Every structure is written in C-alpha cells, then in structure tokens.
Amino acid sequence: MEKAKLILSGKEYELPVIVGSENEVAIDITRLRNDSGAITMDSGYGNTGSCESAITFIDGEKGILRYRGYPIEELAKKSNFVEVSYLLVYGHLPSKKELAEFHYGLTHHSLIHEDMKKFFEGFPPSAHPMGILSSMVSSLSAFYPEEGFDVDVSINMIRLMAKLKTIAAFSYKKSIGQPYVYPRNDLSFSADMLHMMYAVPSEQYEVPEVLEDALDLLLILHADHEQNCSTSTVRMVGSSQANLFAAISAGICALWGPLHGGANQEVLNMLELIRNDGSNYKKYIEMAKDKNSNFKLMGFGHRVYKNFDPRAKILKAQADKVLKELGINDPLLDIAKNLEEVALKDEFFIERKLYPNVDFYSGIIYRAMGIPTNMFTVMFALGRLPGWIAHWKEMRETHGQRIYRPRQIYVGSKKHSYVPITKR
Numbered sequence: 001m002e003k004a005k006l007i008l009s010g011k012e013y014e015l016p017v018i019v020g021s022e023n024e025v026a027i028d029i030t031r032l033r034n035d036s037g038a039i040t041m042d043s044g045y046g047n048t049g050s051c052e053s054a055i056t057f058i059d060g061e062k063g064i065l066r067y068r069g070y071p072i073e074e075l076a077k078k079s080n081f082v083e084v085s086y087l088l089v090y091g092h093l094p095s096k097k098e099l100a101e102f103h104y105g106l107t108h109h110s111l112i113h114e115d116m117k118k119f120f121e122g123f124p125p126s127a128h129p130m131g132i133l134s135s136m137v138s139s140l141s142a143f144y145p146e147e148g149f150d151v152d153v154s155i156n157m158i159r160l161m162a163k164l165k166t167i168a169a170f171s172y173k174k175s176i177g178q179p180y181v182y183p184r185n186d187l188s189f190s191a192d193m194l195h196m197m198y199a200v201p202s203e204q205y206e207v208p209e210v211l212e213d214a215l216d217l218l219l220i221l222h223a224d225h226e227q228n229c230s231t232s233t234v235r236m237v238g239s240s241q242a243n244l245f246a247a248i249s250a251g252i253c254a255l256w257g258p259l260h261g262g263a264n265q266e267v268l269n270m271l272e273l274i275r276n277d278g279s280n281y282k283k284y285i286e287m288a289k290d291k292n293s294n295f296k297l298m299g300f301g302h303r304v305y306k307n308f309d310p311r312a313k314i315l316k317a318q319a320d321k322v323l324k325e326l327g328i329n330d331p332l333l334d335i336a337k338n339l340e341e342v343a344l345k346d347e348f349f350i351e352r353k354l355y356p357n358v359d360f361y362s363g364i365i366y367r368a369m370g371i372p373t374n375m376f377t378v379m380f381a382l383g384r385l386p387g388w389i390a391h392w393k394e395m396r397e398t399h400g401q402r403i404y405r406p407r408q409i410y411v412g413s414k415k416h417s418y419v420p421i422t423k424r
C-alpha cells in the first residue's frame with residue numbers, strides 16, 4: 001500500500017496507510033510523536049479514527065448503514081431486535097438453537113435483585129430516568145462483580161441485556177407512582193418492555209401488536225452506530241479495563257446530552273414550542289439560521305451523514321403508519337414534515353448538508369405509543385445497549401489494546417515561581 005508523506009520543519013516522514021474492507025483510508029500516526037515530536041489536533045475527533053472495527057459500517061455521503069454487513073433497511077423489515085442484538089454482539093446471525101439459548105438468557109436473567117428496588121426509593125419522583133438508569137447500571141457491579149480482566153464476562157453481557165429493560169420500566173413506574181410490573185418470560189422483548197410500562201395489577205393488559213412492532217423497529221434502528229459519542233465513551237472507559245457495568249453506565253451518561261441521544265426529547269420540546277407559537281415553523285427555520293439565536297433545529301444535522309440518515313427515512317414512514325393504525329392525528333407530525341420540507345430547500349441547510357437524523361421522527365412515534373418525553377432517551381439507550389456491548393467486547397478481544405489517552409497542546413501560563421502572600 002502507498003505511504004503518506006509528511007514534511008515538518010524541513011524533514012520528511014513516511015506514514016503507513018490503512019485501508020478498510022469498504023476501502024476507507026486512514027493514515028496511521030501511531031509512531032508520529034516518537035518520530036517527529038509532533039502530534040495532530042482534531043477538535044471533536046471529526047477526522048480521527050480511534051480503532052478498527054468489524055461491527056457497523058456507515059457511508060455518510062451515500063446514507064448507508066450496515067450492521068455486520070447487513071443493510072439496515074433489510075434488518076428493519078425482516079429481523080427483530082433480539083436477533084439483531086445477537087448479530088451485533090456475537091458477529092453472526094444466530095442459528096435457531098443459538099437464538100433460543102440467547103432468548104432464554106434474556107428472559108431468565110430479566111429480574112433485578114430485590115435489594116435494588118430500595119435504590120429507586122432514594123430518587124425524587126422528578127428524577128430524570130436517564131440518571132436513574134446510569135446509577136442502576138453502575139450498581140449492578142455490586143451484585144455481579146468482575147474479578148479481574150480475564151474472567152468470562154459473557155454472563156454479565158446477557159444479564160445486562162436482560163435487566164436494562166426491567167430497570168427502565170421500573171424507573172418509569174417509579175416516576176408515575178405506580179407499582180412495579182415484573183418481566184414476563186412468555187412475551188417478546190419489546191412486548192415485555194411495554195407490558196412492564198403499561199400493565200397495572202388491577203387489570204389484564206394485552207400489548208397491541210402495532211406498539212410491539214413499532215418499539216421493536218425503533219430498537220433495531222438504534223442498536224448501533226459505530227464510533228458515536230456514547231460508544232466512544234464506552235470504549236474509552238473500557239480501555240482502562242473497568243468492568244462492563246461501569247463502561248455502559250458512562251455510555252448512558254454520554255447519550256443523555258441534547259446533542260446526542262437527548263435530541264429526541266429536545267425535538268418534541270421544539271415541536272411543542274412551535275405549536276404553542278401558532279405553528280409558525282418558518283420563524284424557527286430562520287432562528288436556526290441566525291448565529292445569534294443559539295437555536296438549533298433539533299433532530300437535524302449529523303457529524304457523519306451528509307445525506308439522508310437512512311434511519312430517519314424509515315422512521316418517517318413508520319410514523320405515518322403507527323399514527324394511522326392508532327387513529328391519531330398529531331399536529332406535531334405535520335409541523336415536523338413542514339420543517340423538513342422547508343429546511344431541505346433552504347440554502348443554509350443545503351450548503352451545510354443538514355438532513356433529518358434518527359431523532360427527528362422517533363419522538364413522534366414514542367409519543368404516539370404513549371411513552372412520556374423524559375423516557376425517549378431511555379428507549380434510545382435500550383436500543384443502543386447491544387451496540388455498546390459489541391464494541392466493549394470487540395475492544396476486550398483486541399490483542400494489545402492500549403488505554404485511551406489522547407495528548408494535548410498546552411496553551412496555559414509559562415513557568416513562574418510561587419511567591420506566598422501569607423505565612424503557612
């Protein structure tokens with residue numbers, strides 16, 4: 001393979017080039033500082049690869065997303081979240097036997113230790129479910145400690161994939177003051193999540209198929225997205241050989257941010273704001289273009305997609321389908337569609353290649369399903385969990401994996417002596 005050449009202070013350095021299976025090209029600077037004394041700078045890591053990975057491929061220019069080589073459009077149409085989770089974590093589609101064993105693990109490890117219920121009691125009703133989720137996941141390490149880096153962690157991965165939905169559902173019940181509903185092994189993953197959220201002890205609750213299918217699709221679409229902020233956080237924490245629960249708890253916190261997974265909640269808040277302002281969506285398009293307004297069109301733009309986010313396309317169609325099947329006419333969906341239509345014709349958005357992302361329509365569907373806005377990012381985390389675990393596992397299995405420790409350029413005070421102003 002050709003080498004890259006760098007000339008610095010009159011000296012020429014040759015740098016190896018790495019080419020991926022989809023012909024992506026990277027200049028390997030692993031030895032750059034040793035050889036030249038210089039480092040690179042890349043604010044926001046927009047041009048920096050942190051690892052080689054075989055899990056997910058994204059082509060932002062062409063709007064391509066594949067999990068282990070399978071196009072997201074095919075998985076969304078024909079697969080289910082449990083099978084996609086297996087594919088991401090173990091690297092291949094499961095056989096019928098493997099899927100049955102995996103499903104058995106996800107059902108028979110879905111209870112949390114009864115002592116953990118006491119932790120919920122300590123949170124005020126107003127606690128954001130993402131804060132509860134992160135705390136609870138971290139506390140799982142107290143019940144399932146990992147002794148050392150080389151232990152077999154496969155059971156803890158299953159435990160976490162089985163228990164996260166229980167913790168999420170319990171945090172929802174806690175926030176509305178209703179009794180917890182325990183997981184049921186006879187329901188699908190998505191039906192069980194909705195049953196734990198919506199069932200009440202006083203009556204029989206049957207999860208409508210339209211809601212079960214909608215949630216399963218949402219979970220598939222959120223399952224992984226290569227080196228996004230929260231997944232890179234999981235890898236960062238995992239690189240210190242901290243345990244799985246600690247790494248995932250950190251990923252949940254990173255996802256919480258409004259620029260990342262918290263955007264789905266902010267999209268709904270934005271649409272409500274526009275509706276309450278006479279649905280004057282053109283005013284907000286202009287605000288998004290005005291640098292002084294600090295207003296962003298939430299659910300728009302992406303670091304990687306400079307074309308349509310394929311997930312947004314699927315979710316836009318799904319939003320129409322779910323609302324129609326539920327007989328809901330949501331004015332917020334009309335506002336979202338108007339925003340999209342106007343923005344995609346506007347030079348500001350075209351020039352910056354800003355398109356709707358996965359968060360733009362997902363909130364409309366969650367809302368139609370009766371999921372409260374503050375649970376939207378929790379649902380994102382539930383979907384992203386297999387992706388986080390897959391990356392954490394891939395990192396652990398990478399021979400010679402080093403701890404993540406970026407460098408910096410210091411721009412602070414030069415050396416000066418300390419002159420005490422008081423006697424010690």
Ligand code: SDX
Nearest residue numbers: 225228259260261263288296297298299300301302303352
């Ligand atoms: C997710 O990385 C992933 O893969 C994430 C994710 C996943 O599955 O894990 O896809 C999930 O997080 C989706 C993104 C959800 N966030 C939002 O919808 C929040 C709104 N979007 C923006 O904050 C922004 O687009 C980001 C955070 C998504 C991307 O930020 P970048 O890549 O740092 O881009 P930028 O802020 O440098 O923007 C480039 C230009 C700027 O204008 P100029 O300074 O060049 O004039 O585009 C403008 C920005 O001001 N811009 C926007 C905008 N997004 C970018 N202007 C108005 N509204 C927006 N939404």
